[in-house]
Amino acid sequence: MKKRYLTLAALFFAAAALLTFDRSGELPPDSVRTELFHTVTPLATPAPPPRSTEVSEPEETPFSQYAPTVNMRFSELVGDNGDYETPKGYPAADTYRVIVDIAHQVVLVYGKDDTGAYTVPIRYMLCSTGLNNRTPRGTFSLKRYRVRFGLFRNDKTYGQYWTLINGRIYFHSMLYAERDANTYIGETYDLLGTPASHGCIRLTVPDARFIYYNLGYGTEIEIRDGDPNDGETAAIRAQLVLAKQPEERVELLPGEIPYTDDWRIEDVPLELPYEEGSQKKQR
Template identity: 40%
Template sequence: MTSEVVWMKRLLVLLMALSLLFSACAFAELENGEDDSNPVPIEADDGDDSDPQPVDMMEDEELEVQEEILQGRVLQFGDEGDDVLALQTRLKDLKYYTGNLSGRYREGTRKAVETFQADFELDQTGIADLRTLSILFSLTHRPLRYGSSGEDVKELQKQLTELGYYKGKISGNYLEATRKAVENLQKKNNLEVNGVADADLQDMIADGRILSKSDKPDDTNTPAPNLSNYLVDDNENGVAVADVAFEKKLKSGSSGKLVKTMQERLTELGYYEGPISGNFQKYTTRAVKAVQTQNGLESTGVVDEETWNVIFNDARIVMPGATPKPTPEPTPVPFHIVVDVANQVTSVYGRDENGEYTVPVRQMLCSTGMKATPSDVGDWVLNGRHSTWCIFPKWGNSYARYWTRINGSIAFHSPIYTAVSNSAMKISSYKKLGQRASHGCIRLAVWDAKWIYDNVGAGTVVSIVEGMDPDPELRDALKLPPLDTKYCTPISTPVPTAEPEYSLDNVPQLGNRQLKENSQGEDVYWLQKTLKDLGYYDTKVTGKMLKKTVKAVKAFQQDHGLRANGGVNQELMDLIAETARNAKNPQETPAPIATPEP
């Protein structure tokens, strides 16, 4: 009996040990594999337009704005949530992270952050601090070096082949031949020779700012200068002027040799007394703002091409303590944008000769907020923030292109994408343009969103308006082309039809034809244009007779004592022409003849 008890105890101990071992293994697997239980969906039904985060660098924003976007949260091991999911997605896009998109910050995420920090010479803490996040979300490319592999390496090899530097196989593997090709390109273009294709170099190649192997430097295609060896001259005021070409915009959060060179120059000019660190922080920002204020520029603290040229290439730069240059008169804002919620049309108006915004420049079908999540009605002034891609992490990381901020909640942007890829558009989002579909933002076709991104700047007023009259003619004229679902581009670009020649005296002859709703042709075009001149018709002249044209005809008939049925025969067409002629050339009323006094 005693021996049975002993064996039972031993069996119980063994079972407990096995149970503990199994739990430990499961925990280890969870740590290494990034727990993917209850995963956040990558794509919501239609994406979400609220709380977007720009994927690439905001062109006109400083680091403080990036911190605001990321809600000031430092991400580290043990954290969970949508911001961790956004971090993992971005790291995965840049090939640093290969684990599950779980929204949980575990060992795989920490190692990916460490690798990223090493690539950008940051402290390798594995903690996604604001500096790390700012750089991560500003990138268009990851750095490529010996040992890298992937589709981006293939793309680089293709570009190097086109430029004549690479003759090997397009393998997607960054090995010795690719490294040598990059080194030769760097030598040819007077860049630092290290065999690494960093984000800046990839941008220069993509933008066509690189000499091919067969090119010779000339005045129209000058390689980027070696900034460590620039020459200076003395102008008549004794100020050293550096002949240094502008390369790219610098702002708070930027770092590297360009920043260091600028700090040295600002020190020479007496604007900067801080360390020559190569890091663009608050003291550098203050110095840049001081230069801008003294020299009549807008005090933004951002070094754009105009500011760079003042710092390096302007012989008449105003020094600290001298009388500042006057700030030039501001240029009037060129556009006013009206978002018509009733018709789902966004219209851009330019200024007329009186300075009023009455000239239609561009009109576009759009999708405003759904009735449950309406767009913010009112007048909003753009602050100039925009991004080529944005991410909506709140709803599973849907994306959009050409994001232009309207206010703190909504923006103009393209249809929804499922990844940062031009071919990843959610086609249903495109097909819904022309009807309410968003969570408040104003969605536009990609080419229309890009037009606003390229042409509309800070200070532009956007009026979001409800309750406008239905305008079927305008909506019909703005119909969008079908898409090639593989490439997410229009199947064919329609050639615009030339407008018919119009003459008031060339009255269309209808014969037995009667114009009514859905009639179309040059006679309808003439009718719409003439009624517009008479003030009865106030929308786009399309040549297609829809409800607004019928309404204009009825108003004309009513004013002339006719039965208001909205139909047009030859007799009515002639009356409209006669009325328009009389309005154009009113007959002078003869002066009254004086009656002789009795």
């Protein structure tokens, strides 16, 4: 009870001090009034939200980035774009390494990783190698000799974008009856993915064109038997599905063929000078 009276007395005198002028006739300073009536408690600074510890997974590269032909129309896969420009030069010979896998009928182009190993996928291609094991196995150095749209004398057919591997073995497109894309031989397109050639490596036109302009002479080409149980290469082969050939023949006008590939001639590094080469001299 005594404490209560003391508390009331303290409040009474405090109020009286505020209501009473000092000798100068002024109210007590604000600081005094504030201290008497208020004890200000500062607000606590809110803690920042906890940072997420989750690591976002990198987006998976679409297969079509390595195999743009899977998104192309038939006309682009077999046509002639009318471009007969001679290569001005090529990337260095060690820019890429190429594997031709006969078991799975694919061509795999790889670039270098940070250690210098050829593990970076650049391009995957569906192909036809030789019937009855006519395609030689081994490791070869790509030659200089190239032909834009030439005649195969043994069977009087034509192919686009020849690039010499060794002997008379080339990378080139599927076949034509004449030096005109409108004369495409549909069977040679449908047979891509199965052995069908006299020994050369047949490809779609865009893939043959990629090799013609982008692989410098001296590039290492490995032609291997391959292993049917190689799951990684089998998975690549399973996704290399091309546009179906139309039932009616398609008119293919040079220069009017769509172009959806992901590279341009003007972007090719010119680290090796263009040299004409020769089949006879194997250059």
